[in-house]
Amino acid sequence: MSKLTHVNHQGEANMVDVSSKDSTTRSAKAMAKILMKSATLQKIKDNDFKKGDVLSVARIAGIMAAKQTHHLIPMCHSLNLSKVSVDFEFIENGVQITTFAKLNAQTGVEMEALTAASIAALTIYDMCKAVDRFMQITDVQLLEKQGGKSGQWSNDTQHSRQTSKDHD
Template identity: 45%
Template sequence: MTQDRGLTHVDETGAARMVDVSAKDTSTRRAVASGKVLVSAEVVEALRGDGVPKGDALAVARIAGIMGAKRTPDLVPLCHPIAITGAKVDLEVADDAVLITAAVKTTDRTGVEMEALTAVAVAGLAVIDMVKALDPAAVLSDVRVERKEGGKTGLWERS
């Protein structure tokens, strides 16, 4: 029954498994994910001004996000280790949040959606760690895939 719904990470008995991608062709694949960290006005003011007490929160979060993308198979049990050929994490301070976008690229046999999502999540966690002294109520929210390209399914975009 689970196979009929297209769940590829479970076998016919329902047991978890790592998908065999050896028969797939390598192709250029790219995924973009986004999310945000909801923060107080005090944090927004600090990020737009002299910064937060721990240092350059956005630079730390950017590097953390890139590192997160690279470590995805260590964090998500059934993810394949793939060769990431590029990872970019952008952070923008909005009026009530830090907006995060991550784009990850590979030329491999499987996509990079999980790497892009992990980059956003880890960057968001780093923002929270950097601002928690000013805003212990900061919230990581709305982490989601926005776009994926390449492979057999081609282009998919969130509407």
């Protein structure tokens, strides 16, 4: 098991010193789903909400959230992001949100991608709650990351490895 990096030798919260790390291009992809009634999903597709275009507002919220992650998550570094994207796909009973964050720095952007996905989902919830209070935000997860000392990581690879270990 790897050691927790945000806790010092005395067990206290600690911001990691990344000054000795090399700056490399780093990226991360995350996702979230928001499940809802079919009528709510249709209203999103038809752009039929008084508050405005739900997905456009959610996209802007996700991008803004990624840029503010260090204000929301106590041990995150302030990062100069070079790219953030928030994309949507209609699924059977809701919307799947996929986010991407990229930069050239000494630390990764996983939390920024995850924050973007979470806030985009929360924004959809906020804009649609008047017609559907039963929506559920699910499956918030990191899909992949690249760059840095640990290189490339993919949720698909890790999940299949973990599953096979569990069955051995």
